[in-house]
Amino acid sequence: MQLTGAEIVVKCLQEEKVEYVFGYPGGSVLYIYDEFFKQDKFKHVLVRHEQAAVHAADAYSRSSNKVGVCMVTSGPGVTNAVTGIATAHMDSIPLVIISGQVPTHYIGQDAFQECDTVGITRPCVKHNFLVKDVKDLAITIKKAFYIAQSGRPGPVLVDIPKDITTHVCEFEYPKTITMRSYAPNVKCHSGQVRKALQLMLEAKRPMLYTGGGVILSDASSQLVKLAHSLGFPVTNTLMGLGGYPATDRQFVGMLGMHGTYEANMAMHHCDVLVAIGARFDDRVIGNPADFGSVPRKIIHIDIDPSSIAKRVDVDVPIVGHLPEVLGELQALFDEQKSKPDAKALAAWWKQIDAWRGKNSLKYKQGKEIIMPQYVIEKLYEVTGGDAFVTSDVGQHQMWAAQYYRFDKPRRWINSGGLGTMGVGLPYAMGVRFANPEATVACVTGEASIQMNIQELSTAKQFRLPIKIINLNNRYLGMVRQWQQMFHGDRHAESYVNALPDFVKLAEAYGHVGMLIERPADVEPALREAFTKHKNDLVFMDFITDQTANVYPMIAAGKGLSDMILAEDL
Amino acid sequence: MRHIISILLENEAGALSRVSGLFSARAFNIESLTVAATEDPSLSRMTIVSSGSDSVIEQITKQLNKLIDVVKVVDLSEAPHIERELMLVKVRATGKDREEMKRIADIFRGRIVDVTESSYVIELTGDCSKLDAFLEVIEHSLVLETVRTGVCGIGRGDRILKV
Numbered sequence: 001m002q003l004t005g006a007e008i009v010v011k012c013l014q015e016e017k018v019e020y021v022f023g024y025p026g027g028s029v030l031y032i033y034d035e036f037f038k039q040d041k042f043k044h045v046l047v048r049h050e051q052a053a054v055h056a057a058d059a060y061s062r063s064s065n066k067v068g069v070c071m072v073t074s075g076p077g078v079t080n081a082v083t084g085i086a087t088a089h090m091d092s093i094p095l096v097i098i099s100g101q102v103p104t105h106y107i108g109q110d111a112f113q114e115c116d117t118v119g120i121t122r123p124c125v126k127h128n129f130l131v132k133d134v135k136d137l138a139i140t141i142k143k144a145f146y147i148a149q150s151g152r153p154g155p156v157l158v159d160i161p162k163d164i165t166t167h168v169c170e171f172e173y174p175k176t177i178t179m180r181s182y183a184p185n186v187k188c189h190s191g192q193v194r195k196a197l198q199l200m201l202e203a204k205r206p207m208l209y210t211g212g213g214v215i216l217s218d219a220s221s222q223l224v225k226l227a228h229s230l231g232f233p234v235t236n237t238l239m240g241l242g243g244y245p246a247t248d249r250q251f252v253g254m255l256g257m258h259g260t261y262e263a264n265m266a267m268h269h270c271d272v273l274v275a276i277g278a279r280f281d282d283r284v285i286g287n288p289a290d291f292g293s294v295p296r297k298i299i300h301i302d303i304d305p306s307s308i309a310k311r312v313d314v315d316v317p318i319v320g321h322l323p324e325v326l327g328e329l330q331a332l333f334d335e336q337k338s339k340p341d342a343k344a345l346a347a348w349w350k351q352i353d354a355w356r357g358k359n360s361l362k363y364k365q366g367k368e369i370i371m372p373q374y375v376i377e378k379l380y381e382v383t384g385g386d387a388f389v390t391s392d393v394g395q396h397q398m399w400a401a402q403y404y405r406f407d408k409p410r411r412w413i414n415s416g417g418l419g420t421m422g423v424g425l426p427y428a429m430g431v432r433f434a435n436p437e438a439t440v441a442c443v444t445g446e447a448s449i450q451m452n453i454q455e456l457s458t459a460k461q462f463r464l465p466i467k468i469i470n471l472n473n474r475y476l477g478m479v480r481q482w483q484q485m486f487h488g489d490r491h492a493e494s495y496v497n498a499l500p501d502f503v504k505l506a507e508a509y510g511h512v513g514m515l516i517e518r519p520a521d522v523e524p525a526l527r528e529a530f531t532k533h534k535n536d537l538v539f540m541d542f543i544t545d546q547t548a549n550v551y552p553m554i555a556a557g558k559g560l561s562d563m564i565l566a567e568d569l
Numbered sequence: 570m571r572h573i574i575s576i577l578l579e580n581e582a583g584a585l586s587r588v589s590g591l592f593s594a595r596a597f598n599i600e601s602l603t604v605a606a607t608e609d610p611s612l613s614r615m616t617i618v619s620s621g622s623d624s625v626i627e628q629i630t631k632q633l634n635k636l637i638d639v640v641k642v643v644d645l646s647e648a649p650h651i652e653r654e655l656m657l658v659k660v661r662a663t664g665k666d667r668e669e670m671k672r673i674a675d676i677f678r679g680r681i682v683d684v685t686e687s688s689y690v691i692e693l694t695g696d697c698s699k700l701d702a703f704l705e706v707i708e709h710s711l712v713l714e715t716v717r718t719g720v721c722g723i724g725r726g727d728r729i730l731k732v
Contacts, residue, residue, distance in 0.1 A: 118583055123594050127637040130582070147637060180732060181579050181640040306631035309624065 001172075005134045005165035006031035009098065012141040014041045015173045018069050020060060020433050021045070022053040026073025027113060028100025031165040033071075045433065045462065048454040050077050052426035054084020055452070058093050059423075059430030062413050063388055063438075065218060067148050068093065068430070073100045074162075075113030078120065083420060085155050086124035090417025091239060092216060094153035096144045097125075103163040104132060117159045126154030134167035142174045151184025152304040153216060184303070188320025193328050196274070196299040196316045197336075203272035203297075204344040205351075206232045209255065212239030212416065213277015213302060219322035220244070220409040223276065226330050230340055233352055235263040237278050238401055239416040246405035247385075252352060253361075256284040257554050258398045261360035261563060264552070266352055268294060268560040275300045277322050280311040281417075282556070288312055290559030301325050360552045360565055361402055370519050372396060372471045372544045375526075376403035379441060379469060382526040387411070387439040390427035392448030393419045395477035396469075398550040400443040422451025428466040429459060439530065440465075446472040446541075447496050456509035459537050467529050468539045470502060473546045481549045485564075506539035517543045571600070572626050573645040573652055573722045575730055576615040579638040580606050587636050588615065597621065597629050601654075601719030612640065612732065616721045618697075643730050645722045652722040655692065656700045657682075658707075659714040662689045666711055677703045688713065696720075 003011065009032050013021065022045045025033045036044050047053040050072045057068030068088075072081045078099045088095050102111040118130045127147050129140045137160070144156040200206060208230075214223055220243050227234050227250055234244045235255040244251055253260030255267050267273070267285075273296055278284070285291040288311050299316040300308045308317045318325055365374045376399050379387075389404055390413040391397040397414055406412045413431055415423045428442040449470055459466055471477075479494040503513030512533050516525045522542070529538040551566040578584050585604055592599050600618040607614045619629060626644065633642045645652070662670045663686075674681055674691045677699065683690035693703055697720060704715070724730065 119586065122583075122587060122590055179637075182637050304635070306628065306635050310628060313624075 001170065002168050003171040004031070004168050005137055005160065006035045008134070008137050008169075008171050009141070009160070009165070010035040010039055011171060012138055012173060013069065014039070016067070016145050018042045019066075021069050021071050022047060022057040022060070022430070023071030024050050024053055024073065024077060026077050026100060028074040028102060028162045029071060029165075031162070032098075032100070032160075045429075045458070047426070047458050049452065050080035051084045051422070052429075052452050052455045052458070054081045054088065054095070054097065055423045055426035056430035056433070057095055058084060058088045059390060059413050059427035060434045061093050061095060063410050063431040064434035065410070066434070067145055068095045069098070070095065071098045073113065074102055074117065075115045077113075078115060078117045082120060082124065085121055085157065087415050087418045087420040087423060088155045089124045089126070091212060091415065092153050093155065094148040095155035096141070096148055097155060097157040099157060099159050101130070101159045101161040104161045105163070107161065117157070121157050124155075125157050128157040128159065130159045131161070131164055134164050134169045137164065138171060138173055139177070142177050143179065146177050147182065151186075185305075185319055186303070186321040186324065188318050188325045188328065190328065192316055192318045193325065194332060196301075196318060197329055197332050199272050199297050199299060199316060200230065200232075200274060201338050201340055204341060205269060205271040205348045206230070206274070206340070206345075207266055207270035207272070208232050208234045208274050208276065209237070209267060209278055210234065210240045210243050210276040211237040211278025213322055214240055214243035215409045217277065217303065217322040218409070219277065219326055222323050222326035222330065224248075226326050226333070229330065229333055231345055232274075232340070233266055233349070235259070235267060237284055237416070238414070240278060241401060241412045242406035242409045245407040247407055252356070254401055257286070257556075258402065258550050258552065260402075261358045261552055261565065262352055262355035264554065264560045264563060265355045270296055272297045273299070275302075276326070277302060279307045285312070285560060286554050286562070287557050287559050290562075358565070363548075363566065365519055367519060369545045370516070370522060370542055372399050372473070372542075372548055373403050374519065375469060375471060375522055375542050375544065376400055376443065378523045378526055379443070380404045382523065382530055383439055383441065387441045388413065388431045388435060390414065390424050390431060390440070390442045392424035392444040392451075393421045394445050394448060395473075395481065395548070395550050396443050396445045396448075396471040399471070421448040424448060425452050425455045425459070425466070425468065428468075429455060429462070429464055432464045432466060439467075441467045441469055443469045443471065445477060446470060446474065446499055446502070447476050453505070456506065456511060456537070460510045463535075464537060465533075465535050466537050468537070470539065470541045471544050472499075472502070472541050473544045473548070474499065475546060477548075478550070484549070486555070502539055502541040506537070511537040511539055513539045513541070515541050515543070570622070570626070571618065571620045571646070573650065573720060574617045574619060574629065574633070575643045575645050575722060576617065576633060576639055577607070577641040577730060577732065578613050578615060578636075579640065580611050580613040581638055584613065584638045585615075587638060588617075588633065591632055591636065592619075595628070595632060597625065601717075603719040603721050609732075614730075616719070618720050640732055641730060643724070645724055648728060649725040650722050650728070651725060652696050652720050653694055654697055654700055654720045655694045655718045656703075657716050658691045658693065658704070658712060660689050660691065660707065661687060661711045661713055663687050666708070670707065670711070673703070673707055679703070
């Protein structure tokens, strides 16, 4: 079958069973968009800014485990998309980004809307391609989908010059693909697994520390089963929330800079640590030297060899696909006779319960001013703990992570690695496209939401009944918190002046706006939004306490046991 | 510790920038980098001389392996190997220096590959220390220009880096 490049792009996306393409047209991709127009197998979601297209595709993937797909034009289309691509890259999200490029013979001539797309995106993609011959187009797109979702997932960009989309060639979509330079290892080393189990059974103070890898590889059920068999405490990273049910007795909460007292203390004092799909980053273990000063054995299970022994030395490295590694651990555990040291484990739990007794997430809700934590707790109650929650970046993100107890994977959608303000609303859009019946809440702040506020228009066009929970403290809250704690309380540029009237703004876009100023109104307003306005986008502007800080907190560069608690102040 | 890392990679446009970009993005050090196509034109062979602690070198090899275009990575300096570098040196060669330059080049088994009334171009191959030693020995003020290829290396005996 002879097809043009533009027709081939569409055929390939159909072959990959793509449901939605998030994008924005422009000169270089006009032939491709023309072919979009002529088909109805997948839908195109027109965003209002390319950054949002990538974020929406990213959240579509995070909440469904399918590959997110977006399409942007050359030059500014690509540069606008870069923040989205980098965000997905840091959190290992499988995306295929198709970008237009100026015609082949214009490349390098500083043509209109030309940029070096492959060069600009190279450091923030898993891989990228520039297609120079229409004959390579189908196989390149096939490779892009394969690379994006295999091994440690990530975004892959395919840059297509405009002339290629008009050239004609024979089309056949490859069924499978093999690459001599890329064959991610998924089969783990059985000897290492045996060694790991041995260490775990000998442990006196064991700890399971799990991250985003558990979510990405759908290893949650294997993790829960193994943890229950062993009886070990479990902590999740920010990216790992929902990988282990937060309401389970063995869950000690999130760890890290704003983790619970019990999670950080247990992480610090354990003697055998099993890291599963997590990467010991600076927001999690604080100072690696301090962390390393406590003797403990570390088992590290990850699909990516380069994540292992990157920040901390590891005793038993296991490279593999998590569901299989955890399955093999479980099988080994089931078939042998020895059990974990029950006496030691009981003593360890007694210690952990004592730490729990600190109740490190407590706060006071008075009658006058709304506390942000209270809004999240009520959101949890009103949605029955079953909503998809997206967040932006800052204090509200940490409160959402601390107070909304996620029992299922893929329900908590946030930018953990890059920390991109402005993701919340496009994330909520992507989630809703992937889960058309789902309850979706976007927890945000008055600063973050303004970074992609234009997407209220997209949400209107596609009738996305997102509930925006705007924790409005009139400050860049996390910046203000750091300034208060580490910069002599000088609030340099952290006060958000000249805020819009968010209720009127929401109404201007055709949505419902609500202003909530008193604690007593929080729950009724949430109930109204989630029931009466079930099918509307509701922008809920909560005027919250201006000086609330996120606790516990480990200052940057400090050790895990060096926590600042609310009660210390 | 100095390491010589050999890489087989797809001979694709942009493959070099993926490798060099990785080194700069992760603050790894490059002392020299050489690359050319192999006998199989679809593959390039790259030799990078780098230095760092064992854990840094481990990260370098892991990160290189992670690049989609990279087929194989070997740390040559882990076992017996041969390394060679080529240098061209243009020196002023007049008067008594003319004879002296020729003599030193001979001692280092260099070849004079270009001659004018006032200068020589000397071609020298060897490991880095030999080339350094040559530059140490000759009079500095007579050196007009030097150019070095960077190191390329190969394992001894049965160690073969091939697809």
